[in-house]
Amino acid sequence: MNANLYAMRTLQKEMSGEFEKAGINSEEDIMGLVRKIRAEIQYDVVISxxxxxxxxxxxxxxxxxxxxxxxxxxxxxxx
Structure with missing residues (x-):
């Protein structure tokens, strides 16, 4: 197994369940997140x-x- 594939599999294991914890349950939720990030980038303002x-x-x-x-x-x- 090459290093990139190993790194990807390790990341997948570590991130398992994180979407659910963040309340992301559907493609619509992901698109909402993308719109928010796009607006932050467009106006060069990031609010965290x-x-x-x-x-x-x-x-x-x-x-x-x-x-x-x-x-x-x-x-x-x-x-």
Whole structure:
């Protein structure tokens, strides 16, 4: 088995069930995702919300540069 085929099979095993977890159950769901990505690319804006509860956020911001940066520059969209 060549390396490319092995890598593809390994990826398939690792990704098994991920579509269902993400709520993608049909071709329509995939097309909706494609439309969203296309709009982001067209306007050169990529929005990637990250949902985290405040307790976890506060716990990690002292040790994690990403969370510190979000604390400093992020935009709160909830109460």
């Amino acid at each position: 919300p990250i949902v985290e509860n405040m307790a976890e956020f506060d716990k990690y911001k002292a040790a994690n540069a990403f969370f510190r940066n979000v604390d400093k520059e992020g935009v709160r969209i909830s109460a």
